Every structure is written in structure tokens, then in C-alpha cells.
Amino acid sequence: MAEMTVQLVAVERRLWSGKATSVVAQTTEGEIGILPGHEPVLGQLVEGGVVRIRTVENDLVTAAVHGGFLSVTGEGVSVLAEDAELAHEIDVEEARSALTDSDDVARARAIARLRAAGHSA
Numbered sequence: 031m032a033e034m035t036v037q038l039v040a041v042e043r044r045l046w047s048g049k050a051t052s053v054v055a056q057t058t059e060g061e062i063g064i065l066p067g068h069e070p071v072l073g074q075l076v077e078g079g080v081v082r083i084r085t086v087e088n089d090l091v092t093a094a095v096h097g098g099f100l101s102v103t104g105e106g107v108s109v110l111a112e113d114a115e116l117a118h119e120i121d122v123e124e125a126r127s128a129l130t131d132s133d134d135v136a137r138a139r140a141i142a143r144l145r146a147a148g149h150s151a
Contacts, residue, residue, distance in 0.1 A: 032066035033086050035106030038093060040114040046091050052084040053107050055100050062100070064107055073100040078138030080146045081109055092117040094146035096139055120147040 037047035053064040056079035062071075075081075075098045083091040098111035120143045128140035129151060141151045 031086065034064075034066040034068075036083055036109070037106070038081065038083065038091070038109045038111070038114065040098075040111045045093060045114055045116055046083065049086045050083050050091075050107075051086055051088075052082075053100075053109070054082045055095070055109060056080060057100060064100075064102055068102050068107075070104065071100075071102045074098075075100055075109070075111060077135060078142040080142055081111075081114075092146045092148075094120065094139070094142040096142065115143060115146070117146045117148065120144075122147050122149055125149075 031051060033049045033051055036050040036053055038045045055062055056076045057073035058076055059073060062073060075095055077097050079095050081093050081095045093114045093116050095111045096113040101108045125140045125143040128136055131137055144151050
């Protein structure tokens with residue numbers, strides 16, 4: 031099975047790194063799927079997006095990602111987020127309460143957090 035090195039990093043910490051078989055992310059140009067051997071690309075992540083990484087062990091790592099970049103090189107994939115939360119770290123009730131926020135960015139983040147945690151908005 032083909033694999034690639036992937037790292038998911040936010041400004042304050044590394045959330046996940048390891049070997050993966052695929053990465054799916056939402057960029058300003060649309061959703062992009064990355065498989066091993068993908069051509070080099072640089073994409074800007076959307077505010078309030080979700081990144082999904084399928085590990086070589088067939089586990090799914092899901093994160094709510096708020097801005098940043100996705101970089102694909104011959105060495106692997108780097109997801110460099112301004113802010114990100116892994117699905118199991120998300121407080122679903124807090125995210126639900128943020129849906130009523132009048133700020134569009136806060137609402138987009140809340141929706142992404144709920145989607146990453148496997149809940150609907």
C-alpha cells in the first residue's frame with residue numbers, strides 16, 4: 031500500500047504526524063484529496079474547514095481547521111493551520127452555543143467543529 035508522511039500543525043502545537051494513505055482538506059479553490067505521489071501543490075485552507083487524514087492503520091484523524099495552508103511536496107503533506115482542534119478535543123455543547131454568535135467567522139468555526147466531531151449544525 032502506498033503511503034506518505036503527513037503532519038497537521040497549528041500555530042501553537044503539532045496535532046498529528048505520521049504515515050497516511052490519504053488527506054482531504056477544504057481549500058479556497060474547493061475540496062482537495064491528496065494520495066501518495068500527488069503533484070506538488072500549495073492551497074489556502076478555508077476558515078472553518080475540516081481536514082481528514084486516513085492513516086496507514088486505516089484510522090481516521092479528523093480536525094476542525096481554521097485558516098492556514100496545505101502544502102504537498104515530494105516529501106509529504108503539511109497542513110499548517112492558524113488554529114485547529116482534533117475531533118475528540120471538541121466540546122460539542124460549546125460549539126453548538128457558538129452557532130448563535132452574530133460573528134460570521136465564529137459561526138463558521140462552530141460549524142466546522144461540529145462537523146469534525148461528527149455532529150450536524
